[in-house]
Amino acid sequence: MTLPFSPINAATDGPLYRQIYLRIRQSIADGVLKPGDRVPSVRGLASELNLARGTVESAYQLLIGEGYLIARGPAGTVVSPQIKLPESGGRAVVVPETVPWSEHTGSMPLPLQIGLPALDAFPSKVWNRLAAREMRQSGLHDLIYPDPRGHPPLRAAIAGYLGVSRGVACSPDQVFICAGYRASLDLICRSVLRSGDACWFEDPGYLMARRFLSNAGMKLLAVPVDDDGLDVEAGITMDANARFALVTPSHQSPLGVSLSLSRRYALLDWARAGDRWIIEDDYDSEYRYRGRPLPALKSLDTGGPGRVLYTGTFSKVLAPGLRLSYLVVPQEQVARFVETADRMQNQCPRLLQATLTRFIEEGYFARHITKMRSVYADRRAMLADALSAALGKRAQIRLQAGGMHLLAMLENGLDDGAIALRARRLGLSVQALSTWYAGAASKQGLLTGFTNVRSSEEASALSRTLASAF
Template sequence: MPNTYPPLDPQAATPIYRQLYLRFRDAISAGRLQPGERLPSVRALAAELNLARGTVEAAYQMLGGEGYVQARGPAGTVVAPLLSTTPVAVGVQRLERPPTAPGPSTLVPMPLQIGLPALDAFPRKLWTRLVGRALRQGGLDGLVYPDPQGHLALRKALAIYLGVSRGISCTAEQIFICAGYRACLDLICRSLLHDGDRCWFEDPGYFQARRFLEQARTQLVPVPVDGDGLDVEAGMALAPDARFALVTPHHQSPLGATLSLPRRQRLLEWASSQGSWVIEDDYDSEYRYRGRPVPALKSLDTQGRVLYCATFSKVLAPGLRLAYLVVPQAQVARFATVVGDMQNHCPHLLQATVSAFIEEGHFARHLRKMRGLYADRRRYLVDALQAELGEHLQLDNKAAGMHLVAHLSGGGDDCTIARRARDLGLAIEPLSGWYRGPGQRHALLLGFTNVASREQAVALARQLRLAMDL
């Protein structure tokens, strides 16, 4: 850090991590730090300022959450390239995204962050052993150019798993391994999309998918969601000739509704009659805490209109960057041609490790363990919120998924609360930022998977109370 900055004051009312955050924010806003310029590493800055690494990480987390910086893995953390180069007053939004859109996480996860599995419960010792064995046993197949469709052993293991757990009848030939969910969407768009095609999109819906499809030059048609999931009749009234519909039928993202059977059937009838495609994002179907999981929409697809996407980010770890796409048999050749021209390869070592993890039964045991763990952690947070904020928040009662939806009983601006919460170190997201059309509702999205104890849940609920200014 340049020595022109005022010294950090440990006696000040403002926490050290926030003082550090303000230093960087002011430097970026004033143009002293330029877009693309690299920031000091967490370790180096902590040593230079004689701070704990966690303090520096918290400051960087806040900067990333507000869009001032981006983490680039081994390349370090840089000032966001899309920021304006013209100095502006601090607090003015300069990013090329809506002010209410949820920001990405950066270096370390923050409490209540949604979409993250329980990182403390990842089977590290077993994983390390399987990785080592895969390295020792790996032959030339791990050194040559990989199969662009993905490691065959993993695709075979997934075909068996999907048949048993999701009711999907498919072969390894129909499965494509991709470097994350957005890579699945990229493969779909390159294979089937034409510029200007219209696409039904759940409103509210997953903001990362929305951004990608907008960049792919689709015309998104926001379709409302209710207690039975996507309103198919509304979609048909708004855009009967749409070429795509992107849905999260098992656990609607973010509201949590399950697409009812009549609507599933109607959606498939529409797709078949129009020659349209349904993209099924089955992002967290493994986590249902009451009753049996609902079969995948793909399991009802007799006409070959559903493209099924799933990922290992929620069930293992997002850092693996492994997802998979199941395409109808009639489309395999087209997708195989396109994927061969893409740089969509996933490391052979990780694919071989996941394959062994599934084949040897570790995956099934891991999921059983996580379902029990998440049920407990969900209960910890629900109990704490009801005790601390019961009259101010109305919690959803859907015992599934990896996050809670907390509606604001007395009204209020969820974006303002989320910003205050982030200042207190909580990664809460505002529901209103997930809407694209009118009719926004204000609520808070709270991840519970990394709430490790009742005591932690109580402490987090009290911090949230401060953010709500109660």
């Protein structure tokens, strides 16, 4: 939108950036700019006022720092939705954000949000062309009740992909298509678990899974994670007879470590010793920036009745809006899971499944993964360098072997929760590491997504904003 600016007076009205700051703030107070309104880009406003971009950026950073504006990356800069205008006039106030973070908000993501693929790199042209072809070729078979396990050609394509890329030998019959990762967990809980079952859960561990399993009535045991991943011996000491364990062995969420080979075998031995299950969340395993991708834990689950329930999702590698995940179950459990899936009616739209099938079969998926590894490696390096420069000794950036986020460990005395809250008021969606711990011994750190940071200039600007939250 165009702001109601009279000419900027360089001679009498104070610093230029201050004039811009005051006029935008007054426009918000007068109701000309309302909560959620988008303001002009830095480049656009600088051109309109015939000023240097740095002048306008300084004004915007001041407004962002005070909570009047929120920078939303590619979505632009908007007036904070938390602005509250007093009915009787007076200065607008910023209402603090108190809603806990969630990946599933339905609104445009804030900069630095974790768990989100590069939205600007989604192959829209190819995807739309494949979808249009599927719609033209649809027939009577698209009108009948769908297979509760999912679109058969997609299950076959996923089985082939997993065999080559993850070392998971499975048939299409063992693959179930679900409407997102939580739907996969729901199918597992309804098929082989009961409310009140004890679960080994990584500490720190994935928040969404922890909340889901808690709401499902499971008893979660916080098993510590060290440099070798889940401490299996600690889990046995806590409860050797727990019914299942949920692990992220290839790239631990959120610390990024890998479960060592000896612990993988120890975990499998524990599961085989009783009627126990291992839920393997193959968390963003496609993205590894040094060394070769590690084989899945499921690839070691051979020589007897399988104990690993293997889950993966296309939300991290393509787009979360697809709501497509998959679950691979042992052959002995297929009938039980089919019965549960049929009762749940947990189907995804056939058009999305058929389009994804073509995307995989025609080689686009493999090429997309290869491209994004290079893109993410560059974006990760840009943000890591910018954060190091902006935060200095206050944070140590840990470059993990893979994944889609950076972990910044904070120096002693800093409160990651307070910093994350202030950062959110500044329009950044960083996460406090301490909130991912369920036990008492939590560490202080910040989790930042880098996948949607498209330039070194953007990385520097976001890092400076984050530094102002310390």
